[in-house]
Amino acid sequence: MRRLLAVLLLLLLPGLGLAGPAAAHEVRPAYLEIDQTGPADYRITWKQPVMGDMAIHLAPHLSSGWLEAAPAAQYASEGFLIRTWKVHAAGHDPLAGQTVSIEGLKDTITDVFVRVRPAHGPPAETIVRPEAPSFKIAQGGAGSAGVLAFLRLGVEHILTGPDHLLFVLGLILIVRDRWTLLKTVSAFTVAHSLTLAAATLGLIALPVPLLNALIALSILFVAPEALRAQAGGTSFTIRFPWVAAFGFGLLHGMGFASGLTSLGLSGASLAPALLMFNVGVEIGQVAFIAMVLALVRGFRLMEVRWPRPATFAPAYAIGVAGASWTFQYAAVVFGLAQ
Amino acid sequence: MSRARLLALVAPPFIALWAAPGMAQAHLVATGLGPLYDGVSHFGLSPEDILPVVTLALFAGLNGPAHCRAAALALPGAWILGGIAGLSGLPWPPIAVSVASAAMLLAAGGLLASNVRAAPRLCAAAAGGLGLICGLGDVAGVAMTPAHLVSLAGMAAAAAAVFVLAASLTLPLTRLWMIVAARVAGSWMAALGLLAAGWVIRYGALAR
Numbered sequence: 001m002r003r004l005l006a007v008l009l010l011l012l013l014p015g016l017g018l019a020g021p022a023a024a025h026e027v028r029p030a031y032l033e034i035d036q037t038g039p040a041d042y043r044i045t046w047k048q049p050v051m052g053d054m055a056i057h058l059a060p061h062l063s064s065g066w067l068e069a070a071p072a073a074q075y076a077s078e079g080f081l082i083r084t085w086k087v088h089a090a091g092h093d094p095l096a097g098q099t100v101s102i103e104g105l106k107d108t109i110t111d112v113f114v115r116v117r118p119a120h121g122p123p124a125e126t127i128v129r130p131e132a133p134s135f136k137i138a139q140g141g142a143g144s145a146g147v148l149a150f151l152r153l154g155v156e157h158i159l160t161g162p163d164h165l166l167f168v169l170g171l172i173l174i175v176r177d178r179w180t181l182l183k184t185v186s187a188f189t190v191a192h193s194l195t196l197a198a199a200t201l202g203l204i205a206l207p208v209p210l211l212n213a214l215i216a217l218s219i220l221f222v223a224p225e226a227l228r229a230q231a232g233g234t235s236f237t238i239r240f241p242w243v244a245a246f247g248f249g250l251l252h253g254m255g256f257a258s259g260l261t262s263l264g265l266s267g268a269s270l271a272p273a274l275l276m277f278n279v280g281v282e283i284g285q286v287a288f289i290a291m292v293l294a295l296v297r298g299f300r301l302m303e304v305r306w307p308r309p310a311t312f313a314p315a316y317a318i319g320v321a322g323a324s325w326t327f328q329y330a331a332v333v334f335g336l337a338q
Numbered sequence: 339m340s341r342a343r344l345l346a347l348v349a350p351p352f353i354a355l356w357a358a359p360g361m362a363q364a365h366l367v368a369t370g371l372g373p374l375y376d377g378v379s380h381f382g383l384s385p386e387d388i389l390p391v392v393t394l395a396l397f398a399g400l401n402g403p404a405h406c407r408a409a410a411l412a413l414p415g416a417w418i419l420g421g422i423a424g425l426s427g428l429p430w431p432p433i434a435v436s437v438a439s440a441a442m443l444l445a446a447g448g449l450l451a452s453n454v455r456a457a458p459r460l461c462a463a464a465a466g467g468l469g470l471i472c473g474l475g476d477v478a479g480v481a482m483t484p485a486h487l488v489s490l491a492g493m494a495a496a497a498a499a500v501f502v503l504a505a506s507l508t509l510p511l512t513r514l515w516m517i518v519a520a521r522v523a524g525s526w527m528a529a530l531g532l533l534a535a536g537w538v539i540r541y542g543a544l545a546r
Binding site: 160291294295297298299301302303304 | 505
């Protein structure tokens with residue numbers, strides 16, 4: 001019966017869009033930088049996340065039409081497609097009053113971080129969101145993104161990342177009491193906070209395909225442990241789930257960092273952005289755990305008696321998704337697929 | 339009253355609504371994260387879906403665990419059936435869908451406000467009716483594609499989850515003032531349903 005359930009889930013999950021590589025975690029924001037390099041010269045950089053040969057349709061526009069010309073350069077870096085334009089525009093503050101609009105943004109949940117660097121004075125930053133995919137540049141720059149924007153970015157980043165959520169769900173299935181759950185979640189939090197900070201600061205780095213494969217492997221690892229725990233078995237992970245949570249949390253933190261490193265933050269703006277992003281991730285994580293526990297409580301109050309195979313379904317679903325992503329990303333790592 | 343007379347009394351407004359011009363044309367949320375998330379997001383962004391589901395869940399919770407189980411089972415199944423009807427390409431008139439939607443909120447609010455003792459089958463029937471109407475309204479006029487079917491499954495799953503969460507709020511209620519508070523919430527929902535129905539009759543179908 002378990003095998004049958006596993007096969008069914010294996011067949012169903014890709015169809016549900018859960019196990020596709022793009023769906024695994026493609027919510028990294030895009031980045032638009034308008035850099036004044038001379039009195040009348042601007043360099044504009046557009047950086048859009050891509051995964052393999054897949055990318056959501058996003059195209060930046062300026063009301064002056066500067067970005068309608070062919071870019072001066074276009075190239076792919078690891079996980080990103082980058083386009084640059086060089087613009088010569090005379091006149092007093094030609095940027096002021098221009099409207100930046102992002103074509104295709106309203107059909108996504110991705111944000112676009114916009115930074116305007118004038119030749120003199122501090123840079124101005126803002127975040128353009130799907131619900132308002134355009135904005136007008138004010139005299140002297142874009143405005144201020146505010147640290148709360150990074151809080152929201154962190155919440156969005158975890159809640160729209162099924163890979164992280166499935167891992168956390170696996171941990172919840174493994175732990176047997178509240179105290180252990182608290183310790184496990186705390187270990188995961190500490191670990192991913194450490195590597196999130198280190199990766200964002202550029203102290204550590206892993207190639208994106210390898211990182212994705214390792215994160216997928218962590219999901220594949222917790223699924224059998226969850227099954228064993230539900231069947232009443234024991235193992236090192238079941239006795240000390242916080243150890244696994246800490247170890248794999250280090251990897252997941254580097255995955256979270258992808259949401260910030262693409263923004264190219266530096267200097268004084270980095271520390272508050274990192275802090276608020278991390279707080280946002282924790283809020284999202286706690287909200288997810290609370291929702292799962294509330295659902296469990298709800299089913300208990302409703303006195304639902306699940307058929308035995310159904311109790312194993314979440315762990316099988318986690319395992320199937322983890323296996324599917326592991327194979328897909330491993331194929332990318334070994335050059336067998338893009 | 340004979341069945342024929344009852345039918346003659348009830349049928350004309352429904353026939354009129356059916357014959358009203360225009361087709362229901364829903365639109366789905368696109369998150370960029372796949373159709374399942376699109377469906378979940380659609381439900382989360384649709385108060386016309388959330389409010390009656392929460393109201394009915396609170397009512398089922400006041401009635402007991404058996405009522406909750408029956409309704410929680412009927413709701414997602416009916417949601418998918420209603421959605422398949424909506425995706426079928428039939429010309430569902432938007433005003434009929436809107437009136438039915440408002441009527442469901444009114445009915446759910448009325449049930450909760452009155453805190454009537456009902457059989458589990460009634461709860462299941464109410465949840466089934468609600469699921470059919472919400473599922474239909476969510477995707478009426480949308481093309482039948484595998485992605486839209488998955489979105490529909492996402493909506494149904496989200497509805498079931500919200501139902502369970504809301505039902506667990508009133509299941510353990512024993513204190514009188516808490517029950518009264520839940521019933522007051524029901525009266526508010528009934529009033530909202532009445533307002534929505536009046537709005538639809540006066541100004542036409544609600545946008546989805």
